[in-house]
Amino acid sequence: MSIATTSRILSLANELILDIADRLDCQADLSSLSRVNHRLHNLLTPHLLKWNIRREDSSALFWAVKRKRLTLARQLLHLGANVNTSCHRSSCRSQKDTPLLGAIRARSLDMVTLLVEAGADVLLNNEFGFRCTPICAAINGEHRQILLYLMSRLESLDAHLDHLDHENTALSIAVRERRVGMVKALLKAGANPNCGTREGVTPLLRLLYNDSGNLRQGLKPLPETYVLARLMLKCGADPDHRYFDTSPRAVGLIDKDPRVRELFANAPAITRGGSGPSG
Structure with a gap:
């Protein structure tokens, strides 16, 4: 000009x-x-x-989130920006991004709080059929404070998330992803170690199933299996919770890791308030 x-x-x-x-x-x-x-x-x-x-489509909100510009993000939201807008990530054209996912990756609890209070959906999947909700992103990024804040927006720490994630709880997802720190944080916050999918797969059973799957593929036992199994048993996970014709104890006793086998051989039975589906 x-x-x-x-x-x-x-x-x-x-x-x-x-x-x-x-x-x-x-x-x-x-x-x-x-x-x-x-x-x-x-x-x-x-x-x-x-x-x-x-x-x-409110693309400036992504710019503000990435650079942690709270004032600009607040101004955009005040002017009517779509807090759940989405765009394709440049690194993955099949994966859509949202401002909330961007704030989680930026590890900004203040930005996450601003977006959620403005109506960001904590269960919104970033692309149909692609498993990445904000809660999953917080778990995989090991953002403990952000995860606990997001969970506080749900009705319960044991809420089933959505059908795109097999209706898992946050604890089941943290176990599946082998995020020991996130499992500890959720258990400390009061998550129920015996609450799994609606089908009845508990986090402990999922952990052992995943480990046995790796063994069938010729992979070595994962060291986190023992750590997580011991942690969950200590926090009240039921080794005898029935899922059809099996249980965590039944799977644990044939695990390739001798520490896991010993753990379940010595795990005391606990009184169960209910049982999983039977075959």
Whole structure:
């Protein structure tokens, strides 16, 4: 933009400048105009953000989240940005991103809180058929504070999440992903070690099933299996919870890791309040 053009624009009243901005059909042009000086910046920034919300599906919210710009994110949300908007991640064209997932990856509890309080869906899957909810992202990223905050927004620590994740609980997912720190955090917060899928697969049984699956593929036993099994048994996991014709104890006693076998051989039976489905 030439100096002469800039001078003429600056001589105009605010109402006329806004009218010119309304006629610009390019976000880049509007952005350039807003950077001329402080007056135009303050005048046109809300206009620019509204333009982005209306025509670019609130893509500026991703920019604010990635850079942890809380003030900008708050302004966008106040102007009506879609807190659950999505876009394709450049690294994976089949995987969609959301602002909340971006905030979790940025490890910003403040941004996560802002988005959730503005209506971000903590159970929203980033793409149909692709397993990545915000809770999964917090578990895999080992963001303990963020995970516990997200769980506090649900009716229970033992809530079944959604059908895209086989209706697992957060604890089942943490066990499946072998995230020892996240399992400890959930158990300490009060998660029930015997609450698994709606079908009756408890976190402990899932842990042992996954380990036996690795063995069938010729892989070595995973060291986390023993650590997690011992932790969950200590926190009240039932070694004899029936799932059809098996139980954690039955699977644990044939595990390739001698420590796991010994653990289940010596695990005391506990009184169960209920049983899983029977065959």
